[in-house]
Amino acid sequence: MNLTPNNYLKAAFGIGLFIILCIGGFTYKHIQSLSESSKTVKSTYSVSSELAKILSNLKQAESGHRGFLLTSDSIFLDPYFSGVTQLKENLGRLDTLVPENTDQRKNLKKLKSDIEKRFSIFKRSFGLVDDKLILSEDLLYVLHEGKMSMDQIRKDLVNMQDLESRLMAESQVKNEKAMDLTPLMFFGILILTLILLLLAYAKMNKDLMELKDTNDDLVVFKKLTQQAEKISHSGTWIWYVEEDEFYYSDNLFNLLGVEPNSFEPSLEKFIGFVHVDDREGLGQQINKMIKEEDLPLVTFRIVQPDGTIKHLKAFGKLIENAFEEKQLIGVTVDATEEYENFKLIEQRNQELERNNKELSAFNYVTSHDLQEPLRKIQTFISRLEVKDKDNLSEAGNICVEKIKSASARMRLLIDDLLQYSRTNKTESDFSETNMNMLLESAKQELIDSIEEKEAVITSQNLPTMDVISFQIQQLFINIIGNSLKYSREGVPPKIDIKHEEVISSEVEELKDSFIKHYHKISIKDNGIGFEQTYAKKIFVLFNRLHGKTEYSGTGIGLAICKKIVDNHNGVILAEGIPNVGAKFIIYLPYLK
Amino acid sequence: MNSDYINIALADDDEDDRLFFTDAFEELKIKSKVSTFEDGIELMEFLENSNNTHPDLLFLDLNMPKKSGLECLVEIKTNDRFKNMVIAIYSTSSSEMDIENTFVQGANIYIKKPNNFETLKKVLSEVVTTNWQYHTNGLNKENFLLRL
Known part of the structure; x- marks a missing residue:
């Protein structure tokens, strides 16, 4: 049963009521037994006094009888008769006082018969009265008989008196016992009631305190809610x-x-x-x-x-x-603010989508429409070269050569621009990739140039990393290609690739990063190098450190490298010493 | 149909490209009949006329007015009459999307228009002499784009 405060109260009330009813019951019972014992005492006293009266009336009758016997004067018969009448009344009262079927009733019966006997002796003696002879022998005998009968009656009375005394003593003992227990019991019940009352009081007090605490909490809570409502x-x-x-x-x-x-x-x-x-x-x-x-x-x-x-x-x-x-x-x-923000975001999303569409349209323009006329120029020149080379003057042939190299450069620019614009970040392109494989593929792409320049490329074992594989491959191609391109005249290129793990807090350029571990890949060459002042500039789109005639290039290659590393949330740095070499350092996040 | 000749068709809206194409075949000295169409509509009208001989090899430019090369490709591939026709995509674009789409639609090979006439001749001779039965069986996305 679940005892709620309500049920506690009901239980306490029920127990209290029960105890009060018990006290009432016990009290009634004890008062009843007390009144019974007082009745017994009263009846004992009545019986005793009747017995005493019987004896005195008998004596009165006897003395009357004796006076009459001595004087034959009928004046003595009066006390005799009044004694007899009163005796009858006494016996009648005793009859009602003594309960049926008891020892006392037997005693009463014997007393009655003995008194009957005594009266018959009285009567007989009256018949023997002779005026002349004061004491006849017969009368003497009857008088003796009367005395014996009287003794018997006395004995009967004493017997009855004893029995009454005994009964009273018994009842007294019983009464006393009950009387002794009564105060103790009342006291006990009183104590029990008091304890219950105290318990109930304590419980109610505790409940009240709890209620007060809860109320206080509620007040505080209500205030908090009001504040929270205002803020939110x-x-x-x-x-x-x-x-x-x-x-x-x-x-x-x-x-x-x-x-x-x-x-x-x-x-x-x-x-x-x-x-x-x-x-x-x-x-x-x-x-x-x-x-x-x-x-x-x-x-x-x-x-x-x-x-x-x-x-x-x-x-x-x-x-x-x-x-x-x-x-x-x-x-x-x-939710007004939320709604407005949502609308703003939606608007911006649409704008972004539009921009993206424009960008991809631009991509298509560069990949298709710009390439088409260029391709034709190149094809026509190739035809001219094959078919009419001999018909052209030397100057004409030089012009053809110039047009050829200019259109080739134009193609290079378009291809690089296209690649730059396509170097985008898509989460789904990331995958665990063996970097050694990517490096190997990059070397394969550059094999002609490597062999031509007799370049030596050494590399440490690279780990498996979570990257956009085709972009990292492009990164390797661009940087190694750069080293091959900007090699010193007559010095075979030596390219050394190293890897180590670093902690961002120990690297100046990564100090502000939230990512703790980074891969550091460094690519070092022995080429023409560059002034350290240009270290940042070389990653900017269309920035070139050398004239077009010295080294071919569009100024897009390293910009693509930077975009790729940015896509990987990494950092790319360049260090250069003129005529000693260049070193490219790439930091890529390492999520352990 | 004369089995000595190979029937070749080209649909390209660019006049210069059509010229390069026919010149290349002339110089290659391959026994061939080359017919050219200026756009997709013209090509499809020719193909749907059952009196005309179907080309064995069809070169399709993608970017054409009225009806694009991709639309033509879809129409041809859904028609049972042309199921043996070899279709080569012949386009300036080399965008991944175009390559992917035409591959999915069932083209046999993808040719990026070369920058050099000599290269063009080499490419066309390669395509014409390819055993298409064999090539088509082993066709995948890797060898779909023709590389020389």
Whole structure:
């Protein structure tokens, strides 16, 4: 059984009532037994006094009888007769006093018969009275007989008296026993009641304290809720479903743009604030909620009295209180800012999408439309070269050569630009890749140049890394290609590739990174190098350190490298010493 | 149909490219009949006329007015009459998307228009002499784009 405070009270009341009834029962029983024993005492006294009266009346009758025998004067017969009459009355009273079927009743019977006997002796002696002879022999005998009978009666009376005394003593003992126990029991019950009372008091006191604590908590909680509502731009409400009554928190009124408690809350009043276009939808939701007793998240607009439109969202939940009454409690939040932000993001997304589309259209233009006329120029020149080379003057042939190299350079530019614009980041392109394989593929691509320049490329074992593989391969091609291109005249290129793991806090350029571990890949050559002042510039698009005639190139290669490393959230650095060599250092995040 | 000749068709809106194409075949001295079309509509009208001899080898430019090469490819591949026709895509573009789309639609090979006439001749002779039965069986995305 679940003991709620209510049930505790009921139990305590029941026990108290039971104890009081017990006390009443015991008290009644004890008073009854007391009155019984006092009745016994009273009857014993009555019997004893009747017995004493019987003896005295008998004596009165005997002395009357004796006087008459001596004097024959009938004046002595009066006490005799009155004694006899009173004796009869005494016996009659005893008859009622002595209960039936007891030892005392037997004694009474014997007493009666003995008294009967005594009276018959009295009567007989009256018959023997002779005026002349004072004491005849017969009379003497009768008198003796009378004395013996009298003794017998005395004995009977003593017997009865003894028995009464004994009965009274017994009843007294019994009474005393009961009387002894009574105070103890009353005292015990009293103590028990007191303990119960104290327990009940303690319990109630404790409950009251708890209630007070809970009340305090509730007050604090209410204040907190009010603050939270203000900060989060939300309001709370309760719908007492059975009474169809509402409670709105102060901030809910504020959300509606009115002063707290400025109207009696009701569903109709609330709907009045809802934007006309949203009323139907919200109405349907509320109907559904009444049916299913649950309000899913609903969004709707309200119009404040000053015309401001707010976007609200509400959520409700059905609960039952201690009296099993249904209450729908809910929260309404001002989602205007959220809605506006969402709209802004959506707008920007659309803008981005448009930009991306334009960019891919541009890509197509460069890949197709720009290449087409160039391709034709190149094809026509190749035809001219084959078919009419001999018909052209020397100057004409030089012109053809110039056109050829210019269009070749144009092609290179277009191809590089295209590659630069295609070097984008897509998460799905990342995969665990063996970097040694990528390096090997890059070397394969450059095999002609490597063999031509008799380059020596040495590399440490590289780890497996999470990268966009075709981009990293391009990175290797561009940097090694760079080293091959910018080699010193007559010095075979020597390219050394190293790898180590570093901690970002120990590297100047990575100090601000959130990622702790990095892969460091360095590619060092013995080429013409460059002034350290240009170390940053070489990664900028179209930036070249050398004239076009000295070294071919578009100034895009290293810009592509930078874009690739950026795509991998890494850092690329260059170090150069003129006529000694260049060193490219690439840091790529290592997510352990 | 004369079996000594190979029937070749080209659909390309670019006059210069058509010229390069026919010149190349002339210089290659391959026994061939080359017919050219200026756009997709013209090509499809020719193909749908059952009186005309179907080409054995069709070169399709992708970027054409009225009807693009890709549209022609889809139409041809859904028609059972042309199921033995070898289709070579012949385009300036080498974008991944174009290569992917035409491969999926069932083209046999993808040729990026060369920058050099001599290269063009080499490419065309390679395509014409290829055993298409054999090539098509082993066709995959790697060898779909012709590399020389």
